[in-house]
Amino acid sequence: MPMRTQLRRRTGPGNAALRRGITLIEVVVALTIFAMVTAGIAGFTTQVARGSRINGLASVRAGALAAQINRLEVLPYDTLPTRVGCTSISTGLVPRTECVAVQDIAAGRRQVTFILRPNNTALRPDTVILERTRPRQYHPLNLF
Numbered sequence: 001m002p003m004r005t006q007l008r009r010r011t012g013p014g015n016a017a018l019r020r021g022i023t024l025i026e027v028v029v030a031l032t033i034f035a036m037v038t039a040g041i042a043g044f045t046t047q048v049a050r051g052s053r054i055n056g057l058a059s060v061r062a063g064a065l066a067a068q069i070n071r072l073e074v075l076p077y078d079t080l081p082t083r084v085g086c087t088s089i090s091t092g093l094v095p096r097t098e099c100v101a102v103q104d105i106a107a108g109r110r111q112v113t114f115i116l117r118p119n120n121t122a123l124r125p126d127t128v129i130l131e132r133t134r135p136r137q138y139h140p141l142n143l144f
Contacts, residue, residue: 054122060093065116065126068098072112077134080110095119108134 075083086099099115110132117125 057094057118057120057123061096061116061118061123061126064092064094064096064098065114065128068114068116069128069130072100072114072130073132077110077132080112080132094123105131 072080072083080102083100084102086097088097089095096119097117099113099117101113101115103111103113105111112130112132114128114130115125116127
């Protein structure tokens, strides 16, 4: 009778044939790492969104400031004192208070101060000071 020998497989932890899945500890470690990475990305995304919103508001504020300064620059010299005072604007993307002050510096020269104060405390107020002079009288025969 021939002798049959059977090889027994090792049943130790290093046997790859016995490890057909992942353990619960591996799942918990993977989920913990995923949660930490996701929390970090979420915090970064929140900061970027907040910064983007403030930059957008600052752009709108700069546009409103430029528009008001353009209006003050094209007004005739003699009508500048009629624009003095503060106006509250509650519509639009940047609710704000706009103030205009006019001071006589010398004969024929006025200093116009424009202050834009946004109602949002994240934006700082802006002040623009410009100087206007009375235009020279034009005479068609006096070219210089």
